[in-house]
Amino acid sequence: MRIAYAVMGYGRGHAMRTAAVLPALERDHDVRVFAGRDAHDMLARDHDSVEIPVIGYQYGSNGRICPRRTMLRNAPLVADLLAAGPRTRAVWQQMADFAPDIVISDSETYGHRFARHHGIPRIGFDHVGIMAYCHCDFAPGDAFAGIRDGLGYRAFMGDPDRVIVSSFYPARPRRDTVQMVGPILREPVRTATPTRGERVLVYLNKGAHQYTAALDTALRACGEDVIVYGTARRGKSANLEFKAPSQQGFIDDLAAAKAVVSTAGNQLLSEAVYLGKPVLALPEDAVEQRLNAQAIVSMGVGASAPLHKLSLTCLGAFLENADTHARATTGHRSDGLADATAALRRHIHTLSRRPRPAPGAIARLTGAY
Template structure:
């Protein structure tokens, strides 16, 4: 089977999921013929992906999210304005994606939450079938828990998620644990996609806390928490670190962002402080490390992740760098949660291969009113 990927280039989650699925497909004897990666003028294809992805990569412009430079809070209004201003180059991108799919003639396209995929299939209808993979599709699940209120953010999140999956044969919703499928939404619940670099690690009990700091405001909170708890050994990875190991004092060390080293530290720590991104929380859960999750401000998806993570027993959510909250939670952490998660993850190999096989079966083509039908469904939901 020949598979082409479409990958959102925002952050690292969808890109690492694509790398993980590529590993599965190579083991199964299938061929990943390439990847179309959504980029912006400020965001190119990350080196960690281009260095490890063995097939050709086609970067294509796709509107990105806009964050506040000072607080790293998501700014929905500016994100919407940016999308409107770039409508013409976005249309050119859709035609570029359609032409590339038709030229490569894959047996199936796998879309990792890239809006280019959904809109190309809605408006230009390429010849190959498409399936979509993301944790975000759990938003269409009847049992998925969401924050109270935040109606506007919720509707914007659902709209953006719908736009990524128009025309898909099937939606594969990555989940912390097994949940019933939603046939009316074409949705199947599947395990997370985790890199082999993680699953090869052997976790050990640690004596330090590990922090992953992407927000400028969190760095200030980390320093405050350190002053309040100077006896606690902490290692923190963040973009402002001046080197691989920047020693601040006897119990605090900063490290430059490095994906491989971060996983190695995670395997040896006793707990982790991170944002509520799905990928990093899954990594902590696989290694059996309790997590303090701090959703990015105004980021509805991460707010949902934090609630869902608590339900699954991964850790505790907070709106600030509250070490006392994490230290209180740690004795309550159940290691069996990690064991069950590992067993659930092990089922993924066969579930993803089965989904690809289903996608290539002959099916009735959508009618000419497909896009209008989906829009009406969106407005009703």
């Protein structure tokens, strides 16, 4: 069986989830990854990966997500995608050359649309789909925005034949073709031995924009030794140590951390809770991240604070309660990898036996079929 695995390239969480399930799929199938920027850089070392365009957030001079810049930067890509323009046709042709029997997509729209227009069975496997395919307990004031983002997600991704949603917190699926599984953990995380160290681990998914003067001030004054990942800085400065990206190095530091301060992506929060670490979640200006941060608070495993308004008072209060939050993680540690790989195998087997419809009108119009 030939499987095209399409991966959203904004940040590394999508790539981490993909890296965890690829070994099981590659043992039984011929798999080619089609990934945007960050995900391709991470996956290409160990897997057959092709780089494709990515639609992602853009930031303003204040370090916050800028809707205007995001819209202007992505408008040409979105227009090309919706009209099946030359960039989209080029991506589709790369996928068509591989001739997949199944498409799996982790929040990646080119793969979904290629499969839909070419009559190829598709499986959606990610976390963001929780807003589109499940009933969510949104943060106060986010109900409308959550519905909006869920509809926007479905507008780009469509309705796959099967959906697997991975999350460290539960949600009720809206239909029978949607399955919830626990967090997808990388093998080095699953086998790590957590210890209670003395240093605080800070991770920012886009530190060039998110590591603000206010955050720097709070970290320097918190009275703890701090390791920082996600910025371009390197080396030690007072109580801070800035480190370069390193998968194993990061996992070692995570396993030995006293506490974690991080942007609120599902993947890292899942790994931190699994390793018993209290978390101060700093959500970006995005509904999904606020949803994740709210789960951290409601589970009792940490606290939440605005990314760009973190104060020393808030950081200090979190660190004072770190032991209590750490104890609460014992009731919330989960590993959904086995359930996810079993579901993928089951769906691949079921969908591969269905008659394949003829390519759609757009596929015929563009010739990429």
